[in-house]
Amino acid sequence: xxxxxxxxxxxxxxxxxxxxxxxxxxxxxxxxxxxxxxxxxxxxxxxxxxxxxxxxxxxxxxxxxxxxxxxxxxxxxxxxxxxxxxxxxxxxxxxxxxxxxxxxxxxxxxxxxxxxxxxxxxxxxxxxxxxxxxxxxxxxxxxxxxxxxxxxxxxxxxxxxxxxxxxxxxxxxxxxxxxxxxxxxxxxxxxxxxxxxxxxxxxxxxxxxxxxxxxxxxxxxxxxxxxxxxxxxxxxxxxxxxxxxxxxxxxxxxxxxxxxxxxxxxxxxxxxxxxxxxxxxxxxxxxxxxxxxxxxxxxxxxxxxxxxxxxxxxxxxxxxxxxxxxxxxxxxxxxxxxxxxxxxxxxxxxxxxxxxxxxxxxxxxxxxxxxxxxxxxxxxxxxxxxxxxxxxxxxxxxxxxxx
Ligand SMILES: Cc1cc2nc3c(=O)[nH]c(=O)nc-3n(C[C@H](O)[C@H](O)[C@H](O)COP(=O)(O)O)c2cc1C
Ligand code: SF4
Numbered sequence: 001x002x003x004x005x006x007x008x009x010x011x012x013x014x015x016x017x018x019x020x021x022x023x024x025x026x027x028x029x030x031x032x033x034x035x036x037x038x039x040x041x042x043x044x045x046x047x048x049x050x051x052x053x054x055x056x057x058x059x060x061x062x063x064x065x066x067x068x069x070x071x072x073x074x075x076x077x078x079x080x081x082x083x084x085x086x087x088x089x090x091x092x093x094x095x096x097x098x099x100x101x102x103x104x105x106x107x108x109x110x111x112x113x114x115x116x117x118x119x120x121x122x123x124x125x126x127x128x129x130x131x132x133x134x135x136x137x138x139x140x141x142x143x144x145x146x147x148x149x150x151x152x153x154x155x156x157x158x159x160x161x162x163x164x165x166x167x168x169x170x171x172x173x174x175x176x177x178x179x180x181x182x183x184x185x186x187x188x189x190x191x192x193x194x195x196x197x198x199x200x201x202x203x204x205x206x207x208x209x210x211x212x213x214x215x216x217x218x219x220x221x222x223x224x225x226x227x228x229x230x231x232x233x234x235x236x237x238x239x240x241x242x243x244x245x246x247x248x249x250x251x252x253x254x255x256x257x258x259x260x261x262x263x264x265x266x267x268x269x270x271x272x273x274x275x276x277x278x279x280x281x282x283x284x285x286x287x288x289x290x291x292x293x294x295x296x297x298x299x300x301x302x303x304x305x306x307x308x309x310x311x312x313x314x315x316x317x318x319x320x321x322x323x324x325x326x327x328x329x330x331x332x333x334x335x336x337x338x339x340x341x342x343x344x345x346x347x348x349x350x351x352x353x354x355x356x357x358x359x360x361x362x363x364x365x366x367x368x369x370x371x372x373x374x375x376x377x378x379x380x381x382x383x384x385x386x387x388x389x390x391x392x393x394x395x396x397x398x399x400x401x402x403x
Contacts, residue, residue: 002330003323003338004355007051009309010213010256012162015098016051017330018351019311019339021259022105022165022217024056024070027380032059032072033080037380039087044348046088049355052101052337053088054215054259057167060148063115064108064173067378073104073155085160103163103215104156106149106205110137110173112266117141119176120183124228125267137173139185142197145173146204153208163212166205166255168198169219170272171264178219178246181227194230195246199253206254215257216250220297223268223285231262240297244304251308258301259311259339262293265372273342274317275367287317299334311337320361323354345371345383373398 003017027037034042045053059065059072073081089099111118111125116135149166156164168174177197180188187196198216206214220243222229225236231243247258263271270283274290294314301310312335318325326338343350346365353359363386370384377397384394 001323001327003326007309007336009336012101012213014051014101015096016049017326017337018048018050019052019054019259019337020045020048020050020100020344021311021313021339021341022054022056023341023345024066024375025381026067026069026375026378028069028071030068031077032065032070032074033077034071034084037382038071039084041345041348041382042084042088043091045344046091046100047095047352048344048348048350049096049352050100051098052103054103054165054217054339055105055161057105057107057109058152060106060108060145060152063117064110064113064148066109066112066114066172067375068114069380070109073152073159075155078155078159081155081159089160101162101213102160103165103213104152104159104161105165105167105217106152106156107167108145108148108173110176111135111171117173119173119180120188122176122179122228124224125171136183139187142177142187145197146200149201150204150208153205153212157208157210157212161212163215163257164205164209165215165217165259166198166201167217169217169261171219171222171266174198174201175219175222175230178230178242179222179224179228191242191245195249198246199249202250202253202255213256214254215259216255218246218250218258218260219262219264220246220260221262221271221293223263223271238293238297240300243297244300247301247305247308251305255308257309257311257337259313259337260297260301261313262290262297269369269372272314273367273369273372274314275369278367278369279372290314291317295329295334298329299332302334302336309336311335311339313339313341315340316343316365317367319364319367320359322364323359342367342371342383346386370394370398 221231274287382390
């Protein structure tokens, strides 16, 4: 099967095409150190057989944290991260004879930070969360971020990661700047200005990454009409010209793998995490349409920037057909890897079970979004359907509130 094939990226051999995508648990200590809950998740991911484990959002600075329990690698907790990366690698080697590529996602949560830091005033987002001009990040502040990303990169290298992801998606700071058409100054207006921050961050990380591979979770379509979203026309339909130019620019700056995505989980989760029944019913954009966008842009990236390795997203929705779909996509050459999000929480052993002919359809993710609801309720997050700990938490924190 194609999914089992090795692949080389930036001179590194990766054991297979299965990617466990970043899944934030909001369960680190106030200092950003992985807690027992965090470690438990990665212990299970280590035994998944995935060639790549892409670790969750890790803030590069305290003011860029989306919640007080977001992961944050610092000099003080470096040894905790070292122990975690060692443990993941050792247990994978013991079980499968290889270690997964371990990537750390570097982020600044921007508009979603505990105290919002925004790229520009966006009336669409601010309908539900009003803000003032005081929240707009100054050019000087944006200039200062490259050093913070570079510092986190040096720590990630010391901690034993194999790669870092300069996150630019889901409406967080670097991603929001991509649609800063109305912003004045060096970070707004032209394509060059709007992509200045992400390009500078990638270059800063590139110079400090040592032997690590440089990746990016890149948001290529916000699903909001121009001028309030990236990659869209005035009606809000995808316009892939700038997203493709961005992919080419990121590749030139040193990015070797993009785990691209679309939409904003706070605003239009039906694009990013397709579902049948979920937060808004029926979903304003059908799952088939969202999955069509994923396939279309992925194929276009492979055609236009063939050297850039591409991870397909949104795979969980395919449920029991996910492996057939994955084989088709890999065979058609529209992606190099297949990435799974929610399925990894619901059924972390799904890939290992599939390989040994024991894939259990009863355990697959229901795409119900209860894990996301837990996050929105400011709880730690995990699978509220199959994991008793989160099931109880969901009943206590979400169901009780809804009564
Ligand atoms: C609870 C939860 C936490 C997530 N955390 C992150 C994250 O930290 N970083 C990120 O880039 N994406 C995050 N995502 C998005 C997933 O990586 C993935 O792109 C999304 O769930 C769609 O894939 P799926 O259909 O396979 O679930 C999260 C999604 C969920 C449901
Ligand atoms: S809570 Fe629902 S969407 Fe989230 S992982 Fe579990 S089954 Fe999937």
